[in-house]
Amino acid sequence: MTKKINELFKVIIAMAMVTALCVGLAGVALADPGPITWEFGSENAPAEAAITKWLRMGESGKAPVARFDFHFAPVSVDGKTEEADKNTMPKIGGATRIISIDFSNQDQTKLENGIEYIYKEKEVLGGIDWPHAGVYVYRVKELKNTYANDPAKDLMLYTDAEYDLYVYVKNGKDKLFVYAAGAVVRVKDVIHEDEDVGTKVDPTPGGNGKEYYTSQMIFTNDYLNWTAAFDLSKTVADEHGYANESMYFAFNVTVSNPTILKDAAKKYIAYVLDKSGTVVTDANNYAGFQIGLGGAYIEFTTGTPLTVNLKHGQRLSFSNMYVGGYFKVVESAYADFTPSAVLTVNGTANTLPGSLGASLTVPASGMAPFGAATNSAAFTNTYKLITPTGISVDNLPYVVMIAAGLGSLAGFVALKSRKRNRYYGE
Numbered sequence: 001m002t003k004k005i006n007e008l009f010k011v012i013i014a015m016a017m018v019t020a021l022c023v024g025l026a027g028v029a030l031a032d033p034g035p036i037t038w039e040f041g042s043e044n045a046p047a048e049a050a051i052t053k054w055l056r057m058g059e060s061g062k063a064p065v066a067r068f069d070f071h072f073a074p075v076s077v078d079g080k081t082e083e084a085d086k087n088t089m090p091k092i093g094g095a096t097r098i099i100s101i102d103f104s105n106q107d108q109t110k111l112e113n114g115i116e117y118i119y120k121e122k123e124v125l126g127g128i129d130w131p132h133a134g135v136y137v138y139r140v141k142e143l144k145n146t147y148a149n150d151p152a153k154d155l156m157l158y159t160d161a162e163y164d165l166y167v168y169v170k171n172g173k174d175k176l177f178v179y180a181a182g183a184v185v186r187v188k189d190v191i192h193e194d195e196d197v198g199t200k201v202d203p204t205p206g207g208n209g210k211e212y213y214t215s216q217m218i219f220t221n222d223y224l225n226w227t228a229a230f231d232l233s234k235t236v237a238d239e240h241g242y243a244n245e246s247m248y249f250a251f252n253v254t255v256s257n258p259t260i261l262k263d264a265a266k267k268y269i270a271y272v273l274d275k276s277g278t279v280v281t282d283a284n285n286y287a288g289f290q291i292g293l294g295g296a297y298i299e300f301t302t303g304t305p306l307t308v309n310l311k312h313g314q315r316l317s318f319s320n321m322y323v324g325g326y327f328k329v330v331e332s333a334y335a336d337f338t339p340s341a342v343l344t345v346n347g348t349a350n351t352l353p354g355s356l357g358a359s360l361t362v363p364a365s366g367m368a369p370f371g372a373a374t375n376s377a378a379f380t381n382t383y384k385l386i387t388p389t390g391i392s393v394d395n396l397p398y399v400v401m402i403a404a405g406l407g408s409l410a411g412f413v414a415l416k417s418r419k420r421n422r423y424y425g426e
Contacts, residue, residue, distance in 0.1 A: 139165075254303065268301075346375065
């Protein structure tokens, strides 16, 4: 009996030990390791943290001259959130707790998927005198309206992103040092739009060098500039003087927003102008003119094609277009006319030839971006008259030459025939 009790006691002890071990392991598994990176610093090479500033624009855009400010507000030290405790925390960014990143219009941008962008990174923990070891938490956000935009030409759209930056300070042999740093998303930036609030991100300068190459504590602003202009012009060319210059040619025109702008209901206006620059109101050009301060205009909705008719010497003129927006023009086919166009995009011109009696699309595929420099599509339709006999005026000189040659040959044959008749007495 005693033996059975001893064995039962051993089983109970064993079960208790297993239970305790499982609980301990569960505690390890469930414990929050904190939002730190997996790269740790040392006394001689402390861990670092940085903010990354992204600026996105439409294609062919340039970065403006701008300063962006980021505020580092104290949240807690060693879990303590009282003002007296927070006042002991070092001021990242100095007395104002602000760190700035500057851009200029000389900065080189990159283009990807229709978005022109530029980014800069700035380390934030260097040179700070930490009062003691512990965990320091700062809330980081960008201050808004630091860019003095001109309401007549541009607009800066600021991110609402916020991060909590955790700084782990450790006692070293000779001094305190930053052992690790990490960040948590509090308000999502567009870069982290597919991630949940509370996601841990890596603030290490240069990223991990594999999946990403900057600190993931990212703040993205979109810059819109509407100083672009676009002219669609019509010329009828005819070296023989038979073309009808009062004839209208149909153009299917589409204008669209920059990729960074998701407002599908944006409206644009354009005017039909004659050779002298006078606004035209003829229903032959467009039946739905609206009246504004600048005269009769045509309203375009982004992404929606609209057909406008132009005759020789007229042009369709857009102004105040978004730099990085897009346009596409399709001229309808007309018999006896060969279309061509000079397409100028952001100051660079290219000639696009067409075929007799065919339509012409500019650009040939996709859509062309509006740049800050000249944007235009100058269409020329060259007339090729077909006479009632079916002979083209362009081919008439050759027909005349052939006819003259045949006439000369016929005369030569007749002359030889008469000489032969006289010789034989016929």
